[in-house]
Amino acid sequence: MVPVVDLSRRGRRLAPQFATLAAQVASSGSILLGPHTDALERRLAAWSGGMEAVAVSSGAGAIQLSLAALGVGAGDEVIIPAFTAVPTASAVAALGAVPVCVDVLADSACIDPAAIGAARTDRTKAVVVVHLYGLPADLPQTDLAIVEDAAQAQGAIFDHARSAAVTYSFYPTKNLGGIGDGGAVVTADADLAAQVRMRRTHGMTEQYVHEVVSQNFRISELEAAWLLLSFDELQAGNERRRSIAAAYRAAAPGLRWQRQHPDHVYHLCVFRCDRRDEVRSLLHQRGVATAVHYPLAITRQPAYVDIARSVCPQAERWARECISVPCFPELTDEEVQTVASALSSIDG
Ligand SMILES: Cc1ncc(COP(=O)(O)O)c(C=O)c1O
Structure with missing residues (x-):
């Protein structure tokens, strides 16, 4: 049977190099947000044409933190396509905001830009556009903040400055797939990146001082090391x-x-x-x-x-x-x- 996906094939190929890196990470004592994470962020920044990149614990987390950094909070509304992986919606709901679904296009399966106007209310704060299955979706012409959910589209988006942020997932099956969970926010906006970075670690601004309510969105060094290999x-x-x-x-x-x-x-x-x-x-x-x-x-x-x-x-x-x-x-x-x-x- 030809499988829909078989991660063991890539895994066997990268295992020998990864074994060395895993031993390095284990013996370094730097387990989370260390040198491999820094290197991954630099790689993402260069790959995206000089953007800011913040590596986080998942694709859903990347969407959630981008929206939080844009000021989305309880009671706000965020427009999303009605056909997507559920994390697009749950990232909105995790902020206490309401995911407002609009229809997708018959040929692309991606959001219908013309449907956004009718769904907009005075609570609407942002739109999440999903590049579903790896197809670059049409972006709407709107004054609302746009977050591009590119969880499935690593390598399909060349201009990372068209929207407020582009988010990625490194779920193992993704085109850039991890050895665990992971994600990233890529943005031209240095303030947004700084907000995401702060919110990644419980909203902490200095050791044990917490500026805003957030949770743990840290990425592991093992994941970052693997992703650098896969890159x-x-x-x-x-x-x-x-x-x-x-x-x-x-x-x-x-x-x-x-x-x-x-x-x-x-x-x-x-x-x-x-x-x-x-x-x-x-x-x-x-x-x-x-x-x-x-x-x-x-x-x-x-x-x-x-x-x-x-x-x-x-x-x-x-x-x-x-x-x-x-x-x-x-x-x-x-x-x-x-x-x-x-x-x-x-x-x-
Ligand atoms: C379109 C889309 N958005 C968001 C996500 C969430 O990514 P993660 O599973 O890394 O949280 C995924 C992957 O599951 C996805 O396919």
């Missing part, structure tokens, strides 16, 4: 993902694929089909595992259904129809061929 492979990995996706699209041009974009980094390679169960089982019979990212729009999630204000038909349709097929750099050419040939047999 060297990010660009080639993204190129491999693009070529895998291109092979699938060429083999099955009649399927309803997510919108194309030259900078798409294919964290996930997704098409839509209104006979999802049947098609998944056909692919399974041909030796291809599939997954569903995600089966419910945020407006249908039990934890968020009560705060949904509008129906979001495109989000619900994506949730009903999306199918993710295997797409990660370590797939062999033979496996790619197996998937491509199975896809070509499907009647879109």
Whole structure:
């Protein structure tokens, strides 16, 4: 069976180098926010074209801290797309703010910029735009602060100064995937970066003096060391993902694929089909595992259904129809061929 993702392949490749680094970290006594974290932040800053970068404990934490630094708090509203991973919503809710869902575009699965105006109230403080599956989303023209949730889009965003902040997740399956949890805030705004940095450690400004209420969003040195190793492979990995996706699209041009974009980094390679169960089982019979990212729009999630204000038909349709097929750099050419040939047999 060709797996949707198999982290052990990358893990085996990086394990020998990581073993040395892990021993260094353990014997250094610098376990959290140490030299590897500093080096990771410098690497992120250079990679993003000279931005400020703050490494944190998760992608959700990166969104939460960016919004907090923008002044979002209890009772405020933040507009988000109705089709995304739940952490986009929970990062807002963790601040006591209300995630207000708007619909997504039928072809991109990303926020519909035209829907933002109608969802805006005098409590609205920000918009989170999600670059879903690795596709650079259209940014809205708005005077609201924008946070770009690029958890799934490392390498797809070149201009990190278009919005207030760009946030990343280093969850192990991500294109730049960690050996544990991790995330980062990348921003052109030095004050915002300083706020995030302070809030990363319980809002502490000097030893045991706490300026604002916050929690623990520290990243571990082991994670930072691993990410520095993986960074060297990010660009080639993204190129491999693009070529895998291109092979699938060429083999099955009649399927309803997510919108194309030259900078798409294919964290996930997704098409839509209104006979999802049947098609998944056909692919399974041909030796291809599939997954569903995600089966419910945020407006249908039990934890968020009560705060949904509008129906979001495109989000619900994506949730009903999306199918993710295997797409990660370590797939062999033979496996790619197996998937491509199975896809070509499907009647879109
Ligand atoms: C779109 C999106 N936003 C936010 C997150 C949250 O990242 P993390 O799991 O690192 O908190 C994820 C990943 O899970 C994600 O896919």
